[in-house]
Amino acid sequence: MVADHDDPGPLPADPLRHHGDVETAPGLLDLAVNVQGDAPPRWLRDRLAAALDDLAAYPTAAHDAAAREAVAVRHARSVDDVLVLAGSAEGFAMLPRLRPALAAVVHPGFTEPEAALRDAGVPVARVLTDADDGHRLDPAAVPTDADLVVVGNPTNPTGVLHPADTLRALARPGRTLVVDEAFADAVPGEPESLAAAAGVPGLLVLRSLTKTWALAGLRAGYALGAPELLARLAVGRPHWPVGTLVLEAVRACSEPAALAAAADAAAQLADRRATQAAALAAVPGVHVAPGVAPYLLLTLPAGTGPAVRDRLRARGIAVRRGDTFPGLGPDHVRVAVRAPHVAARLADALRDALADVTREAAA
Template identity: 75%
Template sequence: MHTITVGCTAMAGVLQSDDEGYDTSPLRYHGDVDAMPGLLDFAVNVQGSAPPPWLRDRLAATLDGLARYPSAAHDAAARAAVARRHARSPDEVLVLAGSAEGFALLPALRPRRPVVVHPGFTEPEAALRGAGLDVTRVHTDEATGHRLDPGAVPGDADLVVIGNPTNPTGVLHPAAAIRALARPGRVLVVDEAFADALPGEPESLAGECALPGLLVLRSLTKTWALAGLRAGYALGAPDLIARLAAPRPQWPVGTIALEAVLACSEPAAVAEAERAAHALIAARAAQAAALAAVVGVTVLPGQAPYLLLRLPDGHGARVRGELRAAGIAVRRGDTFPGLGPDHLRVAVRPPEQVARLVDALSTALSPVLHEIEVPA
């Protein structure tokens, strides 16, 4: 692992470079840009095309109340449901308009030396740099399976952001390694947007109450197909939650999103998510095997509901273009710090869709097969 400090610059434009030579606008590039209408979507990590019927009915039932402002009582009920789900107290919960809102609020903590572990979700760095802060990047390495080395994080960092499992690598870091990053005077932000997609939520710190400075962010987007609603929550000590929430406007989360957080935190929903996680992990294993059988495709180790692929050197952009021409959207990898144009991220999808991806990849890579050494 290695560290680099990146200065703050504007993030407008397309693949614009700052004075340090770093692309800045890609920090705000996400899979929805790749997943244009009409394409088979492997770019966005949302499971399913719509929420389950019971959840749709539950949310629809709130529509008749939309003439009223979101109520404090509704927010309290949502916080109480989340608190029961993670064995915490309601004052340790902040309901968010998506976990991305939690990252947007990080500058309110007034860090002096923020660190973001990469490759990882880029919104935290975008928010911090957008507030005029210099951000130190700590890079994990493919040679070590992108495993976290807590010792690589500078000792004077007063805010550290890491995903677990990490997006886009899919690596699940041991909880002990994450805990090793905590220390007095430091806020440790753990992005657990995909934690409920793994059976039993291994290595999660969502229920950790005693770790100083811990802030865990959760999303409902992926498991419940609610990307368009924006619903999630933060977990942390009451004083930390209060600091994070200080700049928010009145009524920051709408009525439907409050109901979604409440509904998806109830025991029946948690049990349903657990069943879905078991099915998802089996589908992931089958998809990884199918993709690994394509000559020229390297499937990197991971456990999340997406796979990071590496293609032959210099062919990533061309292959991505050919996949798009074949009607398939994948997530480009070169907008993630630490990855390059030959990396692709693909979501876990049903077998018939995976078969289309495998066929399209095989076709796109066939011109370079003679350049690739196939083990005997």
């Protein structure tokens, strides 16, 4: 556990297992984690609270069917194309069950898929995108013999939204294409999503409810794919793999009223992202990567990253270090998109921190 206001320090022993929640602590302004809001909205809490009376009974097939039906309608899929998960991270933990001979993971990207595959002894090829090309994915860079490919869309932490056609170009018979769409619902209109693309061979889309609905502690998500692929993924899964509250959350967050609320939230996030990006780009020496996700990837002046993180933390602000993402280094940080007054506070603190570091280096 990280003590309050202590910097996480040197690169962790297992960088692939380092996530933003480790960066924050009580009393810090949390810009390291991308969950929106401090708690689920009242209507969702009421739905979950009402389901508490059902906790004496085991989750039933009817509970599961209702959740899957809501997701199926939401994405215009068959109910058999839906598998409810204990968060999309459970979907990554299941990938070794597909027995890939070679997995290709696109980086910089969420590191949990590679960690799960390596833990299971699966050979992994890293496909690094190029910052000079806006971290866009070149399908030709993916090894042709990879029978499992993992890519985020939008990608975490770069915020890049890859065209759906680029991702479709990675699909082929005998290959599973895993698209992590954990942040897709935070992008207005969900452009480039493959969630409804039932005809793409070997496609597996993973979705999370954690971010938009402030449900990180509940672990709720789902997978979309062909029934035979989902069956392979679920081999060895325990009975009652997700609880009643998770099933209720998946159902509730897939209904029309929730989708409308999510669309409104995505539009607000887009406006806030533009405001925050402009404020941070105005700080001398800071480069803000273009993107669409509810977080921003910053490049700080060479050699200043660790010291700047330390000074931000001393000022009560937690940001996500970037050097645990393959392809990034110690001068990269990721920050969550927040309200304009929070963005202004971050910009001011970042400007002061960089000035302090620069002055000390020159002394």
